[in-house]
Amino acid sequence: MTVGTGGSRSAAVGRRGVRPSRGRRVFQAVNAVILTGVVIVTLYPFVNIVARSLSDEAYLISGQVNLVPRGFDLTAYKLVLSDSMFWTNYRNTVVYTVVATFIAIVLTTCYAYVLSKPQLKGRGALVGVAVFTMFFSGGLIPNYVLITSLGMKNSIWAVVVPNAISVFNLLVMKAFFESLPVELEEAAAVDGLNTYGTLLRIVLPLSKAIIATMVLFYAVSYWNSWFTAFLYLDRQELLPVTVYLRNLISGATGAQSAGGVADADAVQAAATLQSVTIVLTTLPILLVYPFVQRFFVSGVMLGAVKG
Amino acid sequence: MASETLRRPEGTRPPALPRTGPDRRTRRRRGWRQALRRDWQLYSLAVLPLLFFLVFRYLPMLGNVIAFRRFEPGGNLFGEYWVGLRYFRMFFTDPTFWEVFTNTLVLGTLTLLFCFPLPIVLALLLNEVRTRTLKRFVQSVSYLPHFLSIVIVAAMVMQLLSVDGTVNQLVRGLGGDAVPFLQQPEWFRTIYVSSEVWQTVGWGTILYLAALTTIDENLYEAARIDGANRWRQTWHVTLPGIRPTMVTLLILNIGTFMAVGFEKILLLYNALTYPTADVISTYLFRMGFESSNFSYAAAIGLFEAVIGLILVLTANTISRRTVGTSLW
Numbered sequence: 001m002t003v004g005t006g007g008s009r010s011a012a013v014g015r016r017g018v019r020p021s022r023g024r025r026v027f028q029a030v031n032a033v034i035l036t037g038v039v040i041v042t043l044y045p046f047v048n049i050v051a052r053s054l055s056d057e058a059y060l061i062s063g064q065v066n067l068v069p070r071g072f073d074l075t076a077y078k079l080v081l082s083d084s085m086f087w088t089n090y091r092n093t094v095v096y097t098v099v100a101t102f103i104a105i106v107l108t109t110c111y112a113y114v115l116s117k118p119q120l121k122g123r124g125a126l127v128g129v130a131v132f133t134m135f136f137s138g139g140l141i142p143n144y145v146l147i148t149s150l151g152m153k154n155s156i157w158a159v160v161v162p163n164a165i166s167v168f169n170l171l172v173m174k175a176f177f178e179s180l181p182v183e184l185e186e187a188a189a190v191d192g193l194n195t196y197g198t199l200l201r202i203v204l205p206l207s208k209a210i211i212a213t214m215v216l217f218y219a220v221s222y223w224n225s226w227f228t229a230f231l232y233l234d235r236q237e238l239l240p241v242t243v244y245l246r247n248l249i250s251g252a253t254g255a256q257s258a259g260g261v262a263d264a265d266a267v268q269a270a271a272t273l274q275s276v277t278i279v280l281t282t283l284p285i286l287l288v289y290p291f292v293q294r295f296f297v298s299g300v301m302l303g304a305v306k307g
Numbered sequence: 308m309a310s311e312t313l314r315r316p317e318g319t320r321p322p323a324l325p326r327t328g329p330d331r332r333t334r335r336r337r338g339w340r341q342a343l344r345r346d347w348q349l350y351s352l353a354v355l356p357l358l359f360f361l362v363f364r365y366l367p368m369l370g371n372v373i374a375f376r377r378f379e380p381g382g383n384l385f386g387e388y389w390v391g392l393r394y395f396r397m398f399f400t401d402p403t404f405w406e407v408f409t410n411t412l413v414l415g416t417l418t419l420l421f422c423f424p425l426p427i428v429l430a431l432l433l434n435e436v437r438t439r440t441l442k443r444f445v446q447s448v449s450y451l452p453h454f455l456s457i458v459i460v461a462a463m464v465m466q467l468l469s470v471d472g473t474v475n476q477l478v479r480g481l482g483g484d485a486v487p488f489l490q491q492p493e494w495f496r497t498i499y500v501s502s503e504v505w506q507t508v509g510w511g512t513i514l515y516l517a518a519l520t521t522i523d524e525n526l527y528e529a530a531r532i533d534g535a536n537r538w539r540q541t542w543h544v545t546l547p548g549i550r551p552t553m554v555t556l557l558i559l560n561i562g563t564f565m566a567v568g569f570e571k572i573l574l575l576y577n578a579l580t581y582p583t584a585d586v587i588s589t590y591l592f593r594m595g596f597e598s599s600n601f602s603y604a605a606a607i608g609l610f611e612a613v614i615g616l617i618l619v620l621t622a623n624t625i626s627r628r629t630v631g632t633s634l635w
Contacts, residue, residue, distance in 0.1 A: 024537070031432050038429065039448045042505065045463045046451075048473055052466065063471035063479065111356035114349050121342035126353060129360055131635075135562060136616045138367020139608030140588070141595050146367050149384045162363045165356060195348035224456035227570050231596075242458045246574065249462050271469065278462050285454050293447055301517045 046286075053077070053275035060271060076272040080280065085236060086244060090280075093240040096229075097222040100160035104218045105211065107164050108173055113199055115170070116177030134167045147232055158232035159240075163225075169217055172299055176210040177203065213299040216292050223285065245277045374606035380599055394606035404607070407590040410583060414572075415564040417500045423560050425504060426511030427553065431541065433512060434519050446516075449509025461574035464502050465489060489575065492583040499575065499584070503568060514552050522548035554632040562619035565611050587611050 047067050052060060056071030064070055080086055114120065115127055138146075143162070152158040180203065188198045204211070226242035233239055239247075251270065343350065369385070374394055376386030398404040429449070436442040452460065467473050468488040475485040488494045526544045535543060546553075569588040576584035587607060595604035619634075627633035 027537070028435070031435055034432060035436065035445050038509075039445055042448050042452060042509065044473075045467060045505075049463055049466060060471055063476045066473060066476070107356045107359055110352040114353040114356075117346075117349060120346055120349060121339065126357075129357065133360065133364040135619050136368065136612055137364065138370055139605065139612055140592065141601050141605040141608055142367035142370030142373065143363075144595070145370055145373065145378070145384055145601065146363070148381075161359075164359055164363075195346075195352070199352070220454055224454075224458075226456060226458045227573075242456050245462060246458050249458075249465060249574070271466070271471075274462055275466065278459050278466075282455060282459055289451065289454060290447070293450060297450070297513055300513050 053279045076276045080276045089241045089244040100222045101218045104164045112173035115174045213295045371609045374609045378602045411586040414567045430512040430515035452506045453510035490579045495580045495584040518549040518552040551632045558622045561622040565615045
């Protein structure tokens with residue numbers, strides 16, 4: 001059946017014993033359809049939100065915006081971009097992300113390095129201390145009481161310190177350090193470098209890839225986080241942009257459920273503003289995503305090899 | 308940093324006891340002293356991280372005693388005086404608690420039912436794609452939602468489901484009337500689970516795809532010679548090949564069973580959808596921060612955490628005994 005005018009290449013494939021049977025071809029076609037469906041379903045919300053953000057409100061109200069913006073209108077962008085609180089909160093997000101990522105990287109690297117030394121006495125206990133927190137935690141209320149008692153409320157520290165070590169990232173880094181050749185560090189010791197020197201001058205330069213991955217892991221999670229800030233920061237000028245967006249949403253839904261016809265225009269404007277804020281908040285991630293995605297993937301797999 | 312030299316690294320035993328213990332203990336102590344002398348620089352690197360774990364992870368665990376004590380906001384971190392099991396009795400007799408408990412179980416089960424197997428299916432389908440670039444494209448696209456903030460996901464869900472959103476456009480196109488999905492309790496579970504699938508399914512495939520590449524080609528060859536078709540090959544070679552990964556992820560999923568997407572529910576629910584949307588963690592959030600009943604909320608939280616811990620331990624033990632895979 002497959003002979004036809006397929007040319008030498010498909011004939012060669014056929015001869016190697018993977019000649020696609022009829023059922024096989026049906027399967028491939030169905031598979032292609034399913035995967036195309038997955039792609040469309042995944043991408044649609046993104047395209048839709050961009051289209052909405054660029055559309056005229058009138059078209060949004062009548063529910064006519066899908067993939068393409070209707071009645072191209074940049075007013076909402078101008079509105080959001082001229083809101084100084086948006087910029088303050090956007091800047092906060094950047095600051096929190098940078099500071100938190102730095103603290104997290106330093107602590108995670110130090111601990112992972114210690115855990116990667118098989119000869120270290122008490123290493124098992126040190127690993128246990130970290131791993132146990134993956135399965136049991138103090139919970140929301142005791143954490144809140146603690147942060148409040150430490151006087152960290154309404155300060156950047158409440159956001160950047162309490163989540164400084166992710167045990168998953170720690171285990172990934174530990175696995176990486178364990179994979180480094182022991183001889184290198186032994187040679188460094190023979191040459192008179194102490195532990196700190198070995199870590200700084202031998203191990204870290206060899207670990208650029210994993211550290212970059214960790215920076216990405218942490219940076220994305222801090223960039224995206226909202227709940228800690230929502231919980232511990234009361235003053236609007238301290239909030240990150242995620243909470244700015246949340247407040248925008250809850251304001252709009254509040255108006256929707258309570259007001260009814262009261263102020264339909266305001267609600268609708270809020271919907272466009274939401275779309276614009278979503279686009280602006282997601283943009284940095286979407287821009288770097290194609291470049292960093294494979295780092296994440298390899299990082300996760302590294303963690304899987306030796307959890 | 309000066310304190311590093313003064314502070315004894317955690318996990319070490321204080322060696323200052325009088326030297327009258329039995330022989331073994333002395334030797335052990337000497338072992339520690341030796342280890343300390345040799346590796347003190349390594350131990351010193353662990354001091355700050357350990358401090359982090361003690362203060363921000365273990366202190367809150369101890370802080371759970373406020374579930375058994377009367378706590379005044381702004382007062383003592385560990386509460387004022389003992390009240391025994393009062394708060395536990397309170398929520399065990401609270402009908403709302405049982406409602407949110409049921410909702411937690413339902414949402415947890417639905418999430419497990421969909422979010423655990425679908426990545427396996429998707430990974431198997433992706434694995435059948437022979438065109439490299441196409442495969443990579445589908446993967447890249449399906450990972451994307453994982454990188455978004457939960458706030459953005461919630462906002463997108465709301466936009467899609469709003470009265471003028473895409474879903475209602477479809478409903479209208481099919482001749483129906485617009486449905487205020489987010490205001491109707493009967494829709495919440497569907498919305499929650501499908502958005503969860505949208506967000507996690509692609510990312511979930513990574514580990515399975517990695518596991519699939521490690522399966523020995525010869526096994527397929529052998530299966531083919533034995534006359535196995537694709538389905539049987541999948542059933543007898545592929546699935547057993549990724550079983551350790553499946554089991555590990557299943558245990559981890561079971562571990563987070565009780566902690567169903569707290570942040571997402573908090574963002575998506577409203578008073579109208581409480582009957583199906585309110586879960587233990589959102590209920591305790593409201594108890595703690597809107598009613599300022601900290602001890603009561605802490606009791607609920609402790610209950611939730613203990614059940615979570617028991618679930619992981621049980622799942623891990625069962626899996627070790629039956630399929631030989633375990634987390635530790």
